[in-house]
Amino acid sequence: MEIIYQIxxxxxxxxxxxxxxxxxxxxxxxxxxxxxxxxELDAFKKMNQPSRLEKIDQQISTAQFLMKLFKK
Numbered sequence: 001m002e003i004i005y006q007i008x009x010x011x012x013x014x015x016x017x018x019x020x021x022x023x024x025x026x027x028x029x030x031x032x033x034x035x036x037x038x039x040e041l042d043a044f045k046k047m048n049q050p051s052r053l054e055k056i057d058q059q060i061s062t063a064q065f066l067m068k069l070f071k072k
Contacts, residue, residue: 003027003034016041 007013007027017023023037050058 003031006034012045013038013041016044 004027007017017037026033027037
């Protein structure tokens with residue numbers, strides 16, 4: 001029951017469990033797998049977040065594009 005409160009109070013966990021509802025069943029049957037759930041969520045967040053270098057590269061590309069537009 002305590003795990004449910006932790007998930008409900010954490011927006012990222014709540015959103016993740018809604019995207020992957022298999023965790024509802026898994027955590028209800030095996031609450032000791034909560035740490036596996038958290039680890040999987042962290043790995044998912046890292047995979048979906050662009051790295052700092054990718055963000056900087058995107059910003060530079062946007063700036064270069066805007067400079068080309070203004071030169072014409």
